[in-house]
Amino acid sequence: xxxxxxxxxxxxxxxxxxxxxxxxxxxxxxxxxxxxxxxxxxxxxxxxxxxxxxxxxxxxxxxxxxxxxxxxxxxxxxxxxxxxxxxxxxxxxxxxxxxxxxxxxxxxxxxxxxxxxxxxxxxxxxxxxxxxxxxxxxxxxxxxxxxxxxxxxxxxxxxxxxxxxxxxxxxxxxxxxxxxxxxxxxxxxxxxxxxxxxxxxxxxxxxxxxxxxxxxxxxxxxxxxxxxxxxxxxxxxxxxxxxxxxxxxxxxx
Amino acid sequence: xxxxxxxxxxxxxxxxxxxxxxxxxxxxxxxxxxxxxxxxxxxxxxxxxxxxxxxxxxxxxxxxxxxxxxxxxxxxxxxxxxxxxxxxxxxxxxxxxxxxxxxxxxxxxxxxxxxxxxxxxxxxxxxxxxxxxxxxxxxxxxxxxxxxxxxxxxxxxxxxxxxxxxxxxxxxxxxxxxxxxxxxxxxxxxxxxxxxxxxxxxxxxxxxxxxxxxxxxxxxxxxxxxxxxxxxxxxxxxxxxxxxxxxxxxxxxxxxxxxxxxxxxxxxxxxxxxxxxxxxxxxxx
Amino acid sequence: xxxxxxxxxxxxxxxxxxxxxxxxxxxxxxxxxxxxxxxxxxxxxxxxxxxxxxxxxxxxxxxxxxxxxxxxxxxxxxxxxxxxxxxxxxxxxxxxxxxxxxxxxxxxxxxxxxxxxxxxxxxxxxxxxxxxxxxxxxxxxxxxxxxxxxxxxxxxxxxxxxxxxxxxxxxxxxxxxxxxxxxxxxxxxxxxxxxxxxxxxxxxxxxxxxxxxxxxxxxxxxxxxxxxxxxxxxxxxxxxxxxxxxxxxxxxxxxxxxxxxxxxxxxxxxxxxxxxxxxxxxxxxxxxxxxxxxxx
Numbered sequence: 065x066x067x068x069x070x071x072x073x074x075x076x077x078x079x080x081x082x083x084x085x086x087x088x089x090x091x092x093x094x095x096x097x098x099x100x101x102x103x104x105x106x107x108x109x110x111x112x113x114x115x116x117x118x119x120x121x122x123x124x125x126x127x128x129x130x131x132x133x134x135x136x137x138x139x140x141x142x143x144x145x146x147x148x149x150x151x152x153x154x155x156x157x158x159x160x161x162x163x164x165x166x167x168x169x170x171x172x173x174x175x176x177x178x179x180x181x182x183x184x185x186x187x188x189x190x191x192x193x194x195x196x197x198x199x200x201x202x203x204x205x206x207x208x209x210x211x212x213x214x215x216x217x218x219x220x221x222x223x224x225x226x227x228x229x230x231x232x233x234x235x236x237x238x239x240x241x242x243x244x245x246x247x248x249x250x251x252x253x254x255x256x257x258x259x260x261x262x263x264x265x266x267x268x269x270x271x272x273x274x275x276x277x278x279x280x281x282x283x284x285x286x287x288x289x290x291x292x293x294x295x296x297x298x299x300x301x302x303x304x305x306x307x308x309x310x311x312x313x314x315x316x317x
Numbered sequence: 318x319x320x321x322x323x324x325x326x327x328x329x330x331x332x333x334x335x336x337x338x339x340x341x342x343x344x345x346x347x348x349x350x351x352x353x354x355x356x357x358x359x360x361x362x363x364x365x366x367x368x369x370x371x372x373x374x375x376x377x378x379x380x381x382x383x384x385x386x387x388x389x390x391x392x393x394x395x396x397x398x399x400x401x402x403x404x405x406x407x408x409x410x411x412x413x414x415x416x417x418x419x420x421x422x423x424x425x426x427x428x429x430x431x432x433x434x435x436x437x438x439x440x441x442x443x444x445x446x447x448x449x450x451x452x453x454x455x456x457x458x459x460x461x462x463x464x465x466x467x468x469x470x471x472x473x474x475x476x477x478x479x480x481x482x483x484x485x486x487x488x489x490x491x492x493x494x495x496x497x498x499x500x501x502x503x504x505x506x507x508x509x510x511x512x513x514x515x516x517x518x519x520x521x522x523x524x525x526x527x528x529x530x531x532x533x534x535x536x537x538x539x540x541x542x543x544x545x546x547x548x549x550x551x552x553x554x555x556x557x558x559x560x561x562x563x564x565x566x567x568x569x570x571x572x573x574x575x576x577x578x579x580x581x582x583x584x585x586x587x588x589x590x591x592x593x594x595x596x597x598x599x600x601x602x
Numbered sequence: 603x604x605x606x607x608x609x610x611x612x613x614x615x616x617x618x619x620x621x622x623x624x625x626x627x628x629x630x631x632x633x634x635x636x637x638x639x640x641x642x643x644x645x646x647x648x649x650x651x652x653x654x655x656x657x658x659x660x661x662x663x664x665x666x667x668x669x670x671x672x673x674x675x676x677x678x679x680x681x682x683x684x685x686x687x688x689x690x691x692x693x694x695x696x697x698x699x700x701x702x703x704x705x706x707x708x709x710x711x712x713x714x715x716x717x718x719x720x721x722x723x724x725x726x727x728x729x730x731x732x733x734x735x736x737x738x739x740x741x742x743x744x745x746x747x748x749x750x751x752x753x754x755x756x757x758x759x760x761x762x763x764x765x766x767x768x769x770x771x772x773x774x775x776x777x778x779x780x781x782x783x784x785x786x787x788x789x790x791x792x793x794x795x796x797x798x799x800x801x802x803x804x805x806x807x808x809x810x811x812x813x814x815x816x817x818x819x820x821x822x823x824x825x826x827x828x829x830x831x832x833x834x835x836x837x838x839x840x841x842x843x844x845x846x847x848x849x850x851x852x853x854x855x856x857x858x859x860x861x862x863x864x865x866x867x868x869x870x871x872x873x874x875x876x877x878x879x880x881x882x883x884x885x886x887x888x889x890x891x892x893x894x895x896x897x898x
Binding site: 114117119122124147148150151153154155157158159162163165166173174177178223226227229230234 | 674702780781782784785786788789790791792793796799801803804825
């Protein structure tokens with residue numbers, strides 16, 4: 065295992081009222097790898113992602129304690145600039161949510177938030193990120209169309225390009241292929257594998273085969289607990305815990 | 318840059334808070350002024366007597382004619398609108414369930430009709446009344462108000478009925494029920510309190526409107542005593558009494574406004590309570 | 603009912619449903635045809651252009667110019683919307699984006715009560731509070747001599763009346779925007795206000811315009827409250843402190859005498875027809891606007 069740790073999660077607890085959503089979670093996420101968080105639905109995977117970029121702030125009923133250290137900064141501390149923090153991470157959600165603008169402006173808006181105002185620079189970067197997300201060739205002539213006219217698969221890649229446009233170090237993806245057809249899913253997966261040289265990727269999924277295909281590192285969660293974590297070989301070939309074995313065997317979902 | 322943004326956000330947030338409290342404060346002022354004026358002028362005599370001789374110069378009598386007139390008008394119109402409206406709402410959701418386009422067109426027409434000003438109904442009702450040789454009467458007023466509250470009634474019922482799960486319908490079909498049995502037995506029972514809420518809402522609208530019945534109700538100092546007799550209503554009495562220069566007569570307008578507002582508050586309180594219970598007892602599939 | 607067997611009951615029920623449905627579906631057309639037939643008499647003598655743009659209203663000598671009423675209606679409606687639109691938009695954003703859920707639970711009954719208060723009670727409130735406020739404080743303060751019964755009074759009362767209507771639509775619109783869109787924007791590093799300004803407002807724009815359109819249509823036809831505070835003077839208003847007269851008020855005010863002068867009732871029915879057409883037109887346009895422009 066690589067010792068270059070990008071994100072360290074220590075004793076993270078999240079609760080909403082009386083229900084405990086995450087219980088004392090400790091995870092190490094290595095740099096420039098794809099870390100897959102695996103587990104049945106409702107086990108707190110999405111909440112974990114939302115903690116990472118502090119979208120939990122939107123839900124006043126959630127109580128978050130513990131530490132999340134990115135490059136040795138605890139991001140849960142209130143004095144962090146959460147806008148800068150969120151720009152360190154690109155988010156890809158379950159369904160694509162393109163902004164209500166043209167395709168071009170979807171990317172340009174992210175650039176603007178990053179502080180890039182020069183038009184030529186914007187132009188160059190829009191093209192660059194669309195290429196990175198494997199979308200440029202399909203839509204180069206349609207840049208001024210509303211983003212909602214794209215197919216779902218294209219929209220998801222647009223969202224990925226938009227996520228890259230804030231110049232993040234980390235990509236957070238929450239079951240990004242669950243709404244997509246197999247071909248678009250494959251596009252996304254290939255893009256992830258290409259991107260991991262430059263980014264640290266955290267991917268939430270419940271598709272075992274997807275995890276097997278692209279993961280370097282696997283974290284298995286169940287009902288708010290981290291059951292097992294390790295490299296993909298360790299977890300898939302030699303699971304130590306009973307629950308992991310059952311899950312990988314397909315006993316419960 | 319960031320500072321400018323912060324100031325901008327603060328500024329707009331302040332405006333938002335002001336707008337929100339503006340609405341709440343205005344509501345408080347309205348309620349306060351109605352109650353303050355109304356409570357000063359209301360009395361037992363006012364509630365239990367009809368206008369007596371010299372009423373319009375400030376002598377004795379009360380607004381019982383208007384209270385009872387309003388209630389009978391609103392009851393009549395709500396009943397009639399219910400008899401016509403419930404079947405329409407049921408038909409939309411049971412019989413036309415597969416014809417999305419037809420449902421769409423009818424809902425659209427209903428929304429159009431809902432938007433028509435009540436004075437237009439009033440004018441239409443008046444022409445209809447003349448056309449059929451009627452006099453201004455409770456019946457003519459009931460007809461007019463029925464037309465006016467029909468779209469409100471149907472659309473509110475429709476909103477409730479379209480939440481009835483398809484699984485329940487399928488279960489009923491599999492027991493061998495036919496469509497009208499499903500409509501009148503299953504749907505009405507499943508959405509019972511929602512339907513009552515729709516009825517109460519329509520009742521509130523019906524009892525508060527003046528423009529629709531301005532031409533058709535006529536106005537009388539007597540208690541309503543028959544469908545073909547003219548009838549007084551609370552909104553009309555507020556309107557007429559207020560234009561009087563005599564302060565005692567104006568007081569009766571305030572009292573009428575208080576009574577009318579109370580009736581409507583009670584009705585809306587009821588429908589709110591029902592709405593809450595409805596959410597608790599609804600069967601979820 | 604139990605005198606009939608199952609099939610017969612089914613037939614009776616179904617027939618009744620269809621009759622009711624047809625009645626309701628044809629209601630807008632019935633209204634239109636009825637009012638049109640009644641206004642034929644006046645349309646026969648005067649051209650449509652003449653009726654709408656002529657300024658003289660003297661029924662006793664057969665002059666029916668609706669221009670002052672139309673202008674008055676437009677004044678009252680537009681000024682009312684100028685108050686309602688920003689107040690509703692700001693409030694809708696505040697209660698859906700900035701406050702906790704329980705605040706919306708306080709707002710909902712408040713909106714319900716505002717919506718439930720009858721038109722005449724609003725009118726009464728206007729006479730008790732708004733009219734004196736304008737004539738005693740606002741007018742003198744601005745150095746304007748006014749009776750209080752004015753376009754401004756009518757607009758203000760009217761704006762309060764349509765607030766619950768517009769606000770309800772707006773709140774629904776903002777609540778129907780998925781949280782994920784907000785999260786997506788925030789995750790780009792946008793502040794909450796930037797999210798609202800650049801994304802939520804844009805997403806909601808067709809709905810917002812439609813809500814204002816529906817509000818405008820509703821305000822245009824409102825009768826009693828306006829009638830009670832607008833002053834009812836037949837002349838072209840020069841400013842918001844002048845009294846005016848609106849189309850609905852014209853109809854409502856003259857119901858008593860309209861049968862004594864020839865063609866008078868036809869002229870009033872024409873006014874009602876105008877209101878009907880304006881209302882149908884606005885609602886129609888807004889409906890198709892929503893369908894068409896949800897492109898983003």
